[in-house]
Amino acid sequence: MEILDMTDIKKRWKERVHAALLEIAAQASPAGTAAPEIGLDAVVAEFPPKPELGDIGFPMFSYAKLLRKNPAAIAQEMEKRLAGASAEASEGSAKAVGPYLNVFFDRGATSAEILMRGEDAGWNASRPMAGRKVMIEFSCPNTNKPLHLGHLRNNILGESLSRITAAAGAEVRKVNLINDRGIHICKSMLAYQVYGGGRSPEDEGLKSDHFVGKYYVMFNTLKAEDPTAEARAQELLRRWEAGDPEVMELWKTMNKWAVDGIKTTDARQGGGFDQYYFESLTYMKGKDEVLDGLKRGIFYREEDGSVWVNLEDIGLDRKVLLRKDGTSIYITQDIGTAIYRHGDWPFEQLIYVVASEQQYHFKALFEILKRLGYEWAKNLYHLAYGLVNLPSGRMKTREGTVVDADDMIDELAALAEKEIAAKGRDASVGDVKAVAEKVALGALHYYLLQTSPTKDMLYDPEQSLSFTGNTGPYIQYMGARASSILRKYEQGEGNAAAGKISLDKLSSDADWALIRRLASFPEALELAARAKEPSVMAAYAHDVAADFSTWYRDNPVLTSPDPDLSASRVALVKSVKATLQAVCGMLCIPFLEVM
RNA sequence: GCGUUCGUAGCUCAGCUGGAUAGAGCGACGGACUUCGAAUCCGUAGGUCGCAGGUUCGAUUCCUGUCGGACGCACCA
Structure with missing residues (x-):
């Protein structure tokens, strides 16, 4: 049996309606004058508010002026015109309902198509995004603490969008950029040096990312005890950048703990990535691009040596791209990373799933890449999302701290388990804990x-x-x-x-x-x-x-x-x-x- | 101050590129289990779509202004 795709049927009806409108327009215009133009895009289809009115509807209002007829009359004429059309029976029929031309699908043909789903694993044949290569970046955790509630929204948005995009026929690549360097990482390292006593997560019975996070929090303790704590963290960063073996060793160990724990949480949510990028490996990228742009006059250099871009003509500000000492900043890295990624996997579109507080940053980033002449820059997209708040009370932890992702899922699973017991379903479901976890995630x-x-x-x-x-x-x-x-x-x-x-x-x-x-x-x-x-x-x-x-x-x-x-x-x-x-x-x- | 964004029922949210009587769920009230799983279903009440203008045959949707909330405006990330 031929598979009927409802989207196609809708499109074909749109074309029929368009053709019929053109006929009417041609007839209505006096001989010798050009018929009014009606584009295919001007034909809009919508869902009637009640099923008995039809399955899709075309409002005729917008053609009234053009055709000098009232919408209801146009709908009537459209019905007559389309009635005799050689439309296959399986495509349904059109009927005027007031100022609307409504289409009634052929129920038998539609049902036949729907019933095939149960027997055919490949029933989803719609591929509106076929042939497109879409890279989606999400999660992007710091390696100094575990994921929190906000990450759960980020992760699920990215993962779900990836799956939807793939289901729509696109080739999708999920990428994660691990923020594994910087002063915040050094703070947890320093606290561990002072308080950790060489212990491992196993020694303390903690999930490895929670273990790292514990020491990040303990940096505050250190700060209270030692006024030079900040300076010591800075010193650690300098040594890291110099490649000091001892510091690198500690960094690698703690990063592995953090990343392993974070990956466990990702997997718990059902997600995962096709490729990981690490900021420690990419943060140097971008500088050459900026210098090249400087040479080409896209950017300019201030007297102190810093390099800038002027985005005032598009309503943004001037932005620094290289410090006066020549080092990169955040946006410089992102410029480099985007170009590097496109080299890795030439995407048509790159979607960044990042909190909406960074909207300005991405506007600037996209504009800069455009000015550097990258054709694909016009397809960069920032999927901005808002904060997740909790009702005040029980679930809200103390001020300033955030709700931990693992704790949240644990708590939901415990509640679900209680509910299964309360409904007396324990015997029927078998593995109660496993089902409770799945209900919690759902x-x-x-x-x-x-x-x-x-x-x-x-x-x-x-x-x-x-x-x-x-x-x-x-x-x-x-x-x-x-x-x-x-x-x-x-x-x-x-x-x-x-x-x-x-x-x-x-x-x-x-x-x-x-x-x-x-x-x-x-x-x-x-x-x-x-x-x-x-x-x-x-x-x-x-x-x-x-x-x-x-x-x-x-x-x-x-x-x-x-x-x-x-x-x-x-x-x-x-x-x-x-x-x-x-x-x-x-x-x-x-x-x-x-x- | 400038910019971005949000404002829809008591609460949490939908409303597709402007179109037919603005929809769900929770909560409230009233019904339905000797019937494939009642973690369900059916019904009732509840909205001047923040406010004021504008464009349009038609605005919750687009534009302007205004009020309220959030976020951003670092040689941080």
């Missing part, structure tokens, strides 16, 4: 992704885990319910095995509501990928789960007396499950067969 990830990245958000752990409503666990629960039905079917319950799948059995409005939702998957995916908005997929996941929940309450699957009806519904449940699995995968919400 809760956390969905909650973090449902909000648009740009906004600051309030993370309420209790609410995210509440298991009722717009939450990750709700979506997981619907996945588990679907799985449960299919499991029983496999075990021979009901009479579906004796029936055969019939599209006629899935033609009710209730069926159509669910099928239409499943059919809009390619649109949701394309929008999410194009707009770089995992929240679109999150909303879609919830919609699918909610529609399924409504549907299966009134549509018994295995207990229906009609074998054909039963078999058809089993097929539909399979495609619901396949869809939920795919979408949950993109959102890093673990799919659970049982919970």
Whole structure:
């Protein structure tokens, strides 16, 4: 069977509508005069507010003036014109509804396509971003302390966006830039030298990144005891830059502890990277580029020897690129790193997932790369995201300190475990701890992704885990319910095995509501990928789960007396499950067969 | 002060390139389990989309101003 792609059907209808409009326009204009121009882009399609109005709609308002007709009349004429069109039956039909021209999909053809999902692992054939190479940078931790709540949002945004972009057909490369050098690193090293006594994380029974973080905090203790602490840290940095063997040895050891621990947390979230960059290896890059730009007159040198760029013409400031002593600063490194990466893997687009406090920095960075003449610089994108706040109270740690990522997940898992016990599900789920961890991650990830990245958000752990409503666990629960039905079917319950799948059995409005939702998957995916908005997929996941929940309450699957009806519904449940699995995968919400 | 960004129901959030009666969830109130898992479902109440102008046939969406919050404006990263 030929696979129907709803996105394509929509596009083809758009073209038909466009063609018909041109015909009307040509007819309406007096002989000898040019027909008014209507671009294909001027044809907009949207979803009618109620399903009975149609599946997609085209408002006719904007052509009224051009065609000197009222929108309703245009819609009428469009309907007549398109009725006879040689559109294949499977493409549906168009009907005038007031000032709108609405298209009704052919239910049978759509259903047939949807039912294939359950049987075909490669059902997602939509590839709107095919052929594109997209590099996505996220996480970028410092190696002086463990990840915190903000990193969890960063990680999940980056990971989810990567998966969505890949699902949309692009080739994706996830990269992480480890900030493993600098004064802050030296502070934890110094504190360890003073207080560590050569102990290892194992000796203290701490996760290795938490161990390093402990000494970073202890630097404050040192500062209170020793007024020269800051100076000593600076001295350590100088020795590091000089390659002092003793300092390098300590640095390597502590960095490994930090990075190993951080990687464990990344893996816990389900993420990972295709390539790691280390600031200690890249921070020298960029200087040559700046000097080259200076030679070409893109930058200028002040009397003290420092090198600057003037971005005032685009509403930014003057920025320093090289200090008067000739050393690099932050933005210089980023210039170098971007160029270096493009050499590594010639991306078409590079997306930086970085907190919105750095918006200014990235504007400047992108502009500088553009001025240096890099063609790809126009495709650099800063995915800025806001802060994660917690409701004041229990979860908020003392002022000034941040909520640790591992602690947060631990706490969520403990709550989930309690809930499983409270529901009396311990026996059914088997490995309670493993399931609780997955529920915790589903809760956390969905909650973090449902909000648009740009906004600051309030993370309420209790609410995210509440298991009722717009939450990750709700979506997981619907996945588990679907799985449960299919499991029983496999075990021979009901009479579906004796029936055969019939599209006629899935033609009710209730069926159509669910099928239409499943059919809009390619649109949701394309929008999410194009707009770089995992929240679109999150909303879609919830919609699918909610529609399924409504549907299966009134549509018994295995207990229906009609074998054909039963078999058809089993097929539909399979495609619901396949869809939920795919979408949950993109959102890093673990799919659970049982919970 | 300048710049960026956010402001939608009591609370947390959606609202796709401007379009048909602004949607979910929580909370409140009222219903539905001898029925495939009630971690569910159904219903009711609740909004002058911060405010004021403007563009448009049409504005929550675009523009200007204004109020309020967040962030940024280092030879830090």
